[in-house]
Amino acid sequence: MSMLDQIKRLGPGLVTGAADDDPSGIATYSQAGAQFGTGLLWSMLFAYPLMVATQLASARVGRVTGKGLGHSLKAVMPRWLIIMLVAALFVANTINIGADLAAMGEAAGMTLGFGQHGFTILFALASLLLQMFIPYDRYAAILKWLTLVLLAYVALVFMVKVDWGQALHDLIVPHLDTRQAVTTMVAILGTTISPFLFFWQAAQEVEELDQVEERQPLEEAEHQAQDAFTRIRLDTFTGMAVSNIVALAIMLGTAATLHAHGKTDIQSAADAAKALQPVAGKLAFAIFSLGIIGTGFLAVPVLAGASGYAVCEVGGWSASLQDKPWRARVFYTVIALGMMPGIGLDWSPISPMKALFWCSVINGVVAVPVLVALMLVVSKPSVMGEFTAPLSLKIFGWITTVAMADAAIAMIAVPG
Structure with missing residues (x-):
């Protein structure tokens, strides 16, 4: 198979990787670089195999069962616990949406000099209408080109003075010595290993089954397994690598510009944007x-x-971003309910950039119980049949779960 054919096979994993570098990710990586210089670069090297493991497990559930992660949870835990888990996910996602929209509005207002709140409302309505009336895969293919501007951070790394010896040392030698460093580590893990991405990737594998006629759930078409898992591995390893390369570039870029010049606390979009001035x-x-x-x-x-x-x-209930609103009323109602309260965050006294950082921290905490549920599902023969997770995936999946839990506990336990 040619390289071009391989690229064409990239799908949910690549979109997930692009979505992983969302505004909360940009804010978190920028804050990490500004506050700690290159001191937390190692966190991205540490996070990569963990990110891959969780997304491989999520994709595996969707591709094998032909159903989303939420449906599969019924086989491993009581309904009341599932409802609590989904409620926590909904709250975390709603806060994250609000922070993302507020940051988008602030960024537009900063550039044009007016209309921050108006842009926030406009972006919220535009996003909702796009979700309701245009299949996500169509406009995502266009919007992915916008994310290429993040490569400016990659260019920045080669245009400013970077202590590459120190950077390489900090990339491979873990170092945490304060509560704030641990909190930032939780935020980094929370924005790279976000619980919403688990549900998303499983659901997108299901969506692709509906869009590609010859594909069937592996529990019904075992002969498709080898090709399916090869595609999923390529897709996931590539998507997570792209995400982490951009994240490392943002951390390095802000370390070499903001941190090097004493700007260690990012309060606004303007503060974060100043890191790009040497290149832009x-x-x-x-x-x-x-x-x-x-x-x-x-x-x-x-x-x-x-x-x-x-x-x-x-x-x-029926759930698909490919469906029109009248065919999936509950699904789009939940989406609207998750977006509208978030707009209120734009009128709060909280800085959008600070809100984005703390969203990452919240995601890092909420991810722990969701990871436990995911690993139980992907390891259960009654759900996965003969396609339960291989030993390597189970090991890395549970390492991820323990690492996220330890980081969340350390955030509280480590002295300030």
């Missing part, structure tokens, strides 16, 4: 804004859609 000059604010808005339009449907999938899979 007067266009720094515009490029940063395009990155925030582009990734926001990619991520908000993923966040809202993940909530919709989870609720509808548990409740037994």
Whole structure:
């Protein structure tokens, strides 16, 4: 199979990787670089195999069963616990959506000099209408090009003075010595291993079964397993690698610009955008804004859609971003309910950039029980049949779960 054919096979994993570098990711990586320099680069190297393991497990559930993660949870836990889990996911996603929309509005207002709140409302309505009336895969294919502006951070790394010896040391030698460093580590893990992405990737594998006629759930078409798992591995390893390369570039870029010049606390979009000035000059604010808005339009449907999938899979209602609203009323109602309260965050006294950072922390905590549920599902023969997770995936999946739990506990236990 040619390289071009391999690229064409990329799908849910690549979209997930792009959505992973959403506004909360940009804010978290920028804050990490500004506050700790290159000191937390190792976290991305540490997170990569964990990200891959969780997304491989999520995709495996959807591809094998032909059903989303929410539906499969019924086989491993009581209904009341599933409802609590989905409720926590919904709350975390709603806060994240609100922070993303507020940051998009702030970025647009910063660049144009007016209308921050108006842009927030406009972006929320535009995103909702796009989700309701245009299949996600169509406009996601266009919006992915907007996220390419994030490559400006990659260019930045080669245009500013970077202590590559120190950077390499910090990339491979873990170091945490304060509560704030641990909290930032939880935020980094929370924005890279976000619980909404588990539901999303499983659901997108199911969506692709409906769109590609020859594909069937593996429990009904065992002969498709080898090709399916090969595609999923390529897709997931590639998507997570792209996500982490951009994340490392943002951390390195902000370390070499903001941290190196004493700017260690990012309070606004303007503060974060200043990191791009060495490579973009007067266009720094515009490029940063395009990155925030582009990734926001990619991520908000993923966040809202993940909530919709989870609720509808548990409740037994139709759920698909390919469906029109009148064919999936409950699904789109959940999406709307998840987006509208988030707009209120734009009127709160909380800085959108700070809100994005703390959204990552919340996701890092909520991810722990969701990971436990995911690993129970993917390891259960009554759900997965002969396609339960291989030993390597189980080991990395449970390592991820323990690492996320330890980080969340350490955030409280480590002295300030």
